[in-house]
Amino acid sequence: MKFFNREKEINKILSIIEGEPNNIYFIYGPLNSGKSTLIREIITNRLDKSKYVPFFIDFRTRNILNVDNFIECLFEVDEKSKIDDFREYVKSLTDLLVGGSEEISKYYLGMPIKIPKPFFDKIFNKKDKSADVYQYIEYLFAKLNEKGKKPILIFDELQMIREITLNGNRLLLWSLFQFLVALTKVQHLCHVFCLSSDSLFIEYVYTTGELEGRADYILVDDFDKETALKFMDFLSEEILNKKLSDDEKELIYSYVGGKPILIIKVVDKLRYEDLKEILDQMLKEEIQKLRHFLKDLDYIKPRVNIEDEIIEINKEDIIEALRLFKDNYEISDDKIPKPVYIYLVKRNILFLNPVEGTLKPQSFLTWNAIKRIL
Numbered sequence: 001m002k003f004f005n006r007e008k009e010i011n012k013i014l015s016i017i018e019g020e021p022n023n024i025y026f027i028y029g030p031l032n033s034g035k036s037t038l039i040r041e042i043i044t045n046r047l048d049k050s051k052y053v054p055f056f057i058d059f060r061t062r063n064i065l066n067v068d069n070f071i072e073c074l075f076e077v078d079e080k081s082k083i084d085d086f087r088e089y090v091k092s093l094t095d096l097l098v099g100g101s102e103e104i105s106k107y108y109l110g111m112p113i114k115i116p117k118p119f120f121d122k123i124f125n126k127k128d129k130s131a132d133v134y135q136y137i138e139y140l141f142a143k144l145n146e147k148g149k150k151p152i153l154i155f156d157e158l159q160m161i162r163e164i165t166l167n168g169n170r171l172l173l174w175s176l177f178q179f180l181v182a183l184t185k186v187q188h189l190c191h192v193f194c195l196s197s198d199s200l201f202i203e204y205v206y207t208t209g210e211l212e213g214r215a216d217y218i219l220v221d222d223f224d225k226e227t228a229l230k231f232m233d234f235l236s237e238e239i240l241n242k243k244l245s246d247d248e249k250e251l252i253y254s255y256v257g258g259k260p261i262l263i264i265k266v267v268d269k270l271r272y273e274d275l276k277e278i279l280d281q282m283l284k285e286e287i288q289k290l291r292h293f294l295k296d297l298d299y300i301k302p303r304v305n306i307e308d309e310i311i312e313i314n315k316e317d318i319i320e321a322l323r324l325f326k327d328n329y330e331i332s333d334d335k336i337p338k339p340v341y342i343y344l345v346k347r348n349i350l351f352l353n354p355v356e357g358t359l360k361p362q363s364f365l366t367w368n369a370i371k372r373i374l
Contacts, residue, residue: 003041004234005227006034009220013042017052017152017191021184024177024211026158026202027195029220030351031362032261035195036156038220043152044108053097053144054152056110059160067172068124070161071133074113081116089116090140098147110154113137134179141189151190153183158205159198170208177209185214199352200345217355222363223258231260235267248275255279257364286369293347294319294373304342311339318344325370330360 016025027035043054062073083089093114097104115136123132141151165173183189196202206215223231229249236244244252244267252275256262262282269278297315304311321336321344333341333352341359344350349366350359361367 024192024215027218035220058156060157075115083116084118086119094143155194158194158196159201228258259363290369
């Protein structure tokens with residue numbers, strides 16, 4: 001399927017890339033708003049391939065339970081290489097990436113950082129692994145700069161490293177982001193983009209990584225109504241080879257709003273199902289999910305950790321918080337006690353915009369379920 005819209009976000013990111021690296025950028029937004037699709041479109045089709053080499057680290061590809069899992073995610077091991085000296089290997093790798101070979105085309109489809117197996121094994125045999133890992137990456141990026149290529153380092157689904165950082169490994173998070181600061185603000189060697197729908201974890205990273213004045217934010221939100229309706233036109237012609245009526249588009253929007261993945265689901269199902277049946281079924285499923293969530297609160301005492309203090313939450317406080325969305329899709333975060341909204345955000349019922357200080361349901365579908373139940 002052809003890429004749709006997002007020109008505003010694309011132009012902003014391309015403008016950042018064209019400048020000197022100075023900040024770490026967090027690309028954030030609600031679940032399934034199109035963050036990964038956006039960044040893949042940029043590196044695959046919009047980058048000037050004579051100037052940039054993207055390195056794409058997708059943390060969702062591995063269950064990250066420890067530091068070894070984290071390091072494995074960063075690299076693609078070159079099993080054929082017998083080179084033990086990473087400097088020698090970097091020289092040949094940069095020649096490949098600069099020379100316009102087939103090797104570089106792989107990176108524009110989203111690849112991690114290539115590393116020779118002997119050196120990779122040597123890293124894993126050491127007690128302190130991170131020093132060698134960062135040294136290798138820094139050396140590779142410096143050599144690419146010398147050859148006139150600016151690296152772009154992308155971490156997708158950043159929240160997947162949350163567990164190892166919250167469970168006694170804060171030092172890993174701090175050292176990683178201090179290293180990224182060195183690559184961007186200090187040495188200007190590469191651009192860094194971190195993608196996540198978990199805005200609570202982004203806030204935690206910002207604080208723990210000591211990123212004040214060293215990081216910035218790019219919101220990739222669900223489509224506004226005008227764009228959502230145009231997206232429906234685009235999809236209906238692509239998938240159905242026909243146009244939807246204005247009434248049909250309005251009905252779709254009233255159920256699922258501007259969530260790209262839900263609009264795609266509805267239009268695709270229109271190939272073989274009735275529109276009203278599709279939408280009613282999707283809403284029923286969302287209502288059931290919310291009902292089960294609320295019912296579980298009769299048996300489970302919700303707890304959240306705020307600055308190392310465990311705080312219990314009452315079911316009544318959660319219901320009271322959700323009632324605030326009966327007439328409003330978006331509210332200020334100061335209208336809900338912090339422990340309550342943190343719990344609802346962690347359960348993917350609400351989305352927190354940390355820049356604006358606002359809360360809203362993760363989707364129109366969730367909002368409709370809240371309104372039906374409460």
